[in-house]
Amino acid sequence: ASEVAVTKTVSLQSEDRECIFSDMLQRAEPHSGTANELRGMVPENSTVRCNRRCFGLWEKKPDGGMHPVKQGCWTHVGNEQECHSDHCQVTATASLTLNDTDYHFCCCSRDLCNANFTEPPPTAETPPLRREETALIALVTVAIAAVAVVVLFLGYRMMKGKQKHSLSALDVMEAANTNTAVDLDHLKLLELIGRGRYGSVFRGCLNERCVAVKVFSSANRQNYANERSIYCVPLLQQHDNIARFLGADERLASDGRPEFLILMEFYPHGCLSRYLSLHTVDWSTCCRMTHGVTRGLAFLHTELYRGDQYKAAVAHRDVTSRNVLVRADLSCVLADFGLSMRLTGSLPCRPGDDETVAISEVGTVRYMAPEVLGGALNLRDCESALKQVDVYALGLLYWESFRRCSYLFPGEAVPEYQLAFQAELGNHPSFEEMQILVAREKFRPRFPESWKENSLALRSLKETMEDCWDQDAEARLTAQCAEQRLFELSLLSTHTAVHNHRNLSQGLWPPPSGSAPSLIKDLQVGVVKNLQGDGHPAAVVKMTTSGAEGPERNRNSINHERQQAQVQVQSLRLCPCCPPGGALPSVCQPLTEEDLETQKLDPKEVDKNLRGSSDENLMERSQKQFSSSNLLYGHILQTAQVLFRYYQLLYSHILQTAQLGGVGGVETTLPLPKLQNLPQRPTSLHLLHKTNETVSASSRLKLGKLKSNHRQVETGVAKMNTVAVATAAEPRQVTAVTINTSTRVGGGDPAVSRVHSKMAVASSYSAGAPALVTNSLIGRGRTNPAGPQLEDEDKMEAGEDQRINLLNASPDEHEPLLRREQPPAESHLHLLQSRDGNMVSGRGSNSNNNNNRTAWASGEERVRAFDPQTPQNRRGRPCSLDLSASCTSSDDAPLTDDGGLSASGEKIKRRVKTPYTVKKWRPASWVVSTDTALDPDFDFGIPKINQSKSSMAVFLVGGGATATATSDPDGITCF
Numbered sequence: 001a002s003e004v005a006v007t008k009t010v011s012l013q014s015e016d017r018e019c020i021f022s023d024m025l026q027r028a029e030p031h032s033g034t035a036n037e038l039r040g041m042v043p044e045n046s047t048v049r050c051n052r053r054c055f056g057l058w059e060k061k062p063d064g065g066m067h068p069v070k071q072g073c074w075t076h077v078g079n080e081q082e083c084h085s086d087h088c089q090v091t092a093t094a095s096l097t098l099n100d101t102d103y104h105f106c107c108c109s110r111d112l113c114n115a116n117f118t119e120p121p122p123t124a125e126t127p128p129l130r131r132e133e134t135a136l137i138a139l140v141t142v143a144i145a146a147v148a149v150v151v152l153f154l155g156y157r158m159m160k161g162k163q164k165h166s167l168s169a170l171d172v173m174e175a176a177n178t179n180t181a182v183d184l185d186h187l188k189l190l191e192l193i194g195r196g197r198y199g200s201v202f203r204g205c206l207n208e209r210c211v212a213v214k215v216f217s218s219a220n221r222q223n224y225a226n227e228r229s230i231y232c233v234p235l236l237q238q239h240d241n242i243a244r245f246l247g248a249d250e251r252l253a254s255d256g257r258p259e260f261l262i263l264m265e266f267y268p269h270g271c272l273s274r275y276l277s278l279h280t281v282d283w284s285t286c287c288r289m290t291h292g293v294t295r296g297l298a299f300l301h302t303e304l305y306r307g308d309q310y311k312a313a314v315a316h317r318d319v320t321s322r323n324v325l326v327r328a329d330l331s332c333v334l335a336d337f338g339l340s341m342r343l344t345g346s347l348p349c350r351p352g353d354d355e356t357v358a359i360s361e362v363g364t365v366r367y368m369a370p371e372v373l374g375g376a377l378n379l380r381d382c383e384s385a386l387k388q389v390d391v392y393a394l395g396l397l398y399w400e401s402f403r404r405c406s407y408l409f410p411g412e413a414v415p416e417y418q419l420a421f422q423a424e425l426g427n428h429p430s431f432e433e434m435q436i437l438v439a440r441e442k443f444r445p446r447f448p449e450s451w452k453e454n455s456l457a458l459r460s461l462k463e464t465m466e467d468c469w470d471q472d473a474e475a476r477l478t479a480q481c482a483e484q485r486l487f488e489l490s491l492l493s494t495h496t497a498v499h500n501h502r503n504l505s506q507g508l509w510p511p512p513s514g515s516a517p518s519l520i521k522d523l524q525v526g527v528v529k530n531l532q533g534d535g536h537p538a539a540v541v542k543m544t545t546s547g548a549e550g551p552e553r554n555r556n557s558i559n560h561e562r563q564q565a566q567v568q569v570q571s572l573r574l575c576p577c578c579p580p581g582g583a584l585p586s587v588c589q590p591l592t593e594e595d596l597e598t599q600k601l602d603p604k605e606v607d608k609n610l611r612g613s614s615d616e617n618l619m620e621r622s623q624k625q626f627s628s629s630n631l632l633y634g635h636i637l638q639t640a641q642v643l644f645r646y647y648q649l650l651y652s653h654i655l656q657t658a659q660l661g662g663v664g665g666v667e668t669t670l671p672l673p674k675l676q677n678l679p680q681r682p683t684s685l686h687l688l689h690k691t692n693e694t695v696s697a698s699s700r701l702k703l704g705k706l707k708s709n710h711r712q713v714e715t716g717v718a719k720m721n722t723v724a725v726a727t728a729a730e731p732r733q734v735t736a737v738t739i740n741t742s743t744r745v746g747g748g749d750p751a752v753s754r755v756h757s758k759m760a761v762a763s764s765y766s767a768g769a770p771a772l773v774t775n776s777l778i779g780r781g782r783t784n785p786a787g788p789q790l791e792d793e794d795k796m797e798a799g800e801d802q803r804i805n806l807l808n809a810s811p812d813e814h815e816p817l818l819r820r821e822q823p824p825a826e827s828h829l830h831l832l833q834s835r836d837g838n839m840v841s842g843r844g845s846n847s848n849n850n851n852n853r854t855a856w857a858s859g860e861e862r863v864r865a866f867d868p869q870t871p872q873n874r875r876g877r878p879c880s881l882d883l884s885a886s887c888t889s890s891d892d893a894p895l896t897d898d899g900g901l902s903a904s905g906e907k908i909k910r911r912v913k914t915p916y917t918v919k920k921w922r923p924a925s926w927v928v929s930t931d932t933a934l935d936p937d938f939d940f941g942i943p944k945i946n947q948s949k950s951s952m953a954v955f956l957v958g959g960g961a962t963a964t965a966t967s968d969p970d971g972i973t974c975f
């Protein structure tokens with residue numbers, strides 16, 4: 001036991017420590033501490049004997065010095081591992097701040113180790129932060145994170161942009177069928193050939209090849225990038241009427257700044273305005289030029305899929321005659337896509353945002369559409385709106401072009417070239433001036449004085465221009481429709497179309513021959529030329545039904561396929577309105593041989609024309625139904641079929657008339673040609689004349705400014721509607737039919753036969769069934785809706801200053817371009833998804849026909865784009881100049897082979913009610929009598945029926961097979 005006690009004592013003694021003792025707080029004696037008491041230890045010289053551990057507490061005085069507060073034995077029972085150090089080391093956790101005084105605590109386990117303290121090592125834990133510091137740190141952290149995110153995002157964007165550019169470059173190579181071998185180092189710039197708003201154009205030489213090089217300064221980089229990216233739109237470069245792109249590059253200019261180059265094919269004639277300022281053009285050239293531009297634009301506007309390639313619809317947004325280039329063969333291409341914009345399924349503009357401004361306020365002021373000038377662009381349907389803007393400018397381009405068409409100014413000087421509105425506003429119209437003139441006053445370029453001639457070509461041409469620059473954007477033609485119109489115009493023989501009129505006006509027709517004429521000319525119906533001739537002489541149906549008297553009558557003709565023309569009338573020379581054996585009325589003149597000649601077309605040539613106007617490049621590749629010519633051909637064929645049937649009936653009627661009227665030498669019964677004899681490829685379309693206008697220029701002005709319904713009425717009825725009625729018998733006589741005009745019918749006394757009525761009747765002598773009801777027009781007046789159209793050439797400033805500067809300066813060069821200095825609208829709009837969630841092929845466009853999408857696989861969209869009856873077409877305005885064909889809906893079955901007399905009432909209704917323009921439709925009535933005797937209630941053969949002004953009716957008089965209404969006048973059936 002004593003040994004154990006000794007061991008314990010030794011052990012206790014070994015654990016004892018001598019610690020410094022002080023207590024500045026209580027001034028206590030060292031021995032007064034509880035622990036010391038417990039252990040019974042006695043302090044020695046401010047030291048105290050402790051059990052193993054000492055401690056010290058120091059405070060930091062304001063002077064910075066550390067003073068002990070308390071030192072002694074550390075008796076805290078805690079972690080046994082604590083305080084085992086030989087040095088009294090202050091730890092972060094043992095430091096605290098009280099009342100702004102820092103206290104340092106330490107403990108240790110060596111004798112006198114608490115006499116002083118040691119600072120914690122620098123790696124020791126940092127003291128806890130204050131709240132403000134923490135908040136600050138958090139804030140800074142968040143800010144840094146945000147900046148990092150932004151930087152990352154921008155970096156991503158830049159990377160994407162670079163990727164895009166490099167992709168574009170690849171596309172460029174692909175599209176231009178070039179490769180990296182195109183070495184711009186070998187490019188030589190030879191001469192400056194033009195200067196635009198965004199760059200200068202040089203003729204250059206690259207590897208022996210003549211090229212055009214458009215050089216953009218760095219300020220116009222965006223324009224350059226946009227133009228390049230549009231050229232790279234898949235499939236675009238395959239189109240014949242889009243300028244050929246050869247490559248793009250950037251390099252350092254002599255001043256050290258970057259400049260950007262676009263290489264293009266060199267077009268020796270330069271731009272269209274330049275060419276037209278130097279040359280006049282003939283009809284076919286002019287048609288070909290304008291048709292080419294239109295074809296290019298139509299293609300640009302069309303959304304296409306071919307295999308895995310997708311071509312977005314693109315709006316050009318700067319269609320001007322300076323942005324059309326002329327090839328050596330005088331065909332034209334669309335160029336300058338610096339402001340162009342991809343249009344896709346989604347709506348690109350949102351009202352109110354900056355992009356919207358970029359979308360709407362671009363272009364050349366002179367060619368800006370009224371809705372752009374007036375800030376009324378339909379931003380809810382940008383795709384359509386932007387296409388309509390293009391078509392407006394296209395109309396102006398037509399005007400500029402055809403004013404230089406020598407064939408439209410026979411016997412007089414062709415006026416100097418003028419830009420649109422140049423006569424009114426000079427070379428540099430301001431935006432405000434254009435706003436007033438075009439948007440507010442609805443003014444449009446005037447048609448030259450000599451264009452008032454109501455020839456077929458001129459009327460169709462003017463109508464097409466007007467339909468392009470219509471104030472109502474939605475009523476404008478689509479580019480596809482315009483293309484079709486131009487194609488049809490190009491098929492017209494101007495010589496006939498223009499000169500016939502004049503010949504007739506001047507009474508140049510030869511006197512009637514004694515024999516029956518082989519020519520029957522329907523002065524109201526128009527012209528149909530068929531392609532497939534067989535060498536037989538052509539026949540022309542000529543029939544006077546226009547009420548307009550005198551030399552200013554409309555003079556159209558129907559010229560059928562020669563096979564048909566041969567239909568047993570080769571020896572017949574008969575003017576249907578001539579009294580038998582009587583003097584030939586002045587209006588009833590047979591066609592001259594010259595006219596006959598002009599009606600004949602070389603089938604090969606026309607075939608070539610047809611082929612040439614198709615999108616054969618694409619078609620051949622895809623073998624899909626893209627080709628417009630196919631569709632056109634469909635239209636043409638349809639037209640020909642309808643007209644041919646009309647011709648058959650007319651012909652029959654004429655023969656019957658001749659028979660009844662005692663014209664000798666004519667067989668009384670001639671079988672109608674069958675439908676299967678129809679021409680396979682008609683060459684031209686039926687185009688209607690109007691009666692000559694008698695309104696004065698001033699009244700035109702007023703009418704034009706009012707953009708009245710007047711024109712709408714006329715366009716509504718100015719086309720032929722052909723209706724085949726009943727089935728049984730062969731038609732014998734058909735009379736027709738004018739509105740607001742006087743008409744000669746039959747072969748009797750002109751005084752009797754003249755019908756002066758709002759409604760004209762064709763009394764039909766028939767074996768029981770009326771055969772044909774024809775409404776051929778025709779009111780008076782003008783067609784130009786927008787403004788005074790007669791150009792007073794005297795007022796036109798002539799002279800050199802009117803000419804555009806051929807090389808370096810455009811009259812518009814310094815025109816303000818109403819575009820903010822921001823990137824021209826990011827043209828890459830969402831591809832497939834429309835805002836309303838529809839996919840490209842599905843989005844409707846509130847009846848707009850401007851959203852043309854072509855599915856290469858089916859061609860269906862393309863078909864719809866051409867079909868005037870589809871809801872996609874604006875306001876029912878037909879593409880074709882031929883009402884009877886173009887307005888026939890696709891589900892209108894063609895007339896049957898048995899003579900075409902089986903059309904149902906429904907079909908009749910549909911066909912008759914197919915308006916030229918829906919909104920502009922005005923009533924017309926057709927009455928067909930099935931009685932051989934005129935009803936006494938008829939006034940000059942016309943029943944007195946109150947014609948509704950808001951509806952149209954077709955009446956079958958006396959014994960018609962179909963009766964659908966009970967309230968009609970007796971004996972008259974209203975369909």
Ligand SMILES: Nc1ncnc2c1ncn2[C@@H]1O[C@H](COP(=O)(O)OP(=O)(O)OP(=O)(O)O)[C@@H](O)[C@H]1O
Pocket residue numbers: 193194195196197198199200201212214264265266267268269270271274318322323325335336810
């Ligand atoms: N590929 C080309 N071949 C021949 N001449 C060209 C070619 N490209 C342009 N030019 C000529 O250079 C002129 C300037 O063309 P550019 O496209 O730079 O300007 P612009 O179309 O006149 O004006 P903007 O660019 O402002 O619309 C054209 O008017 C044309 O005469």
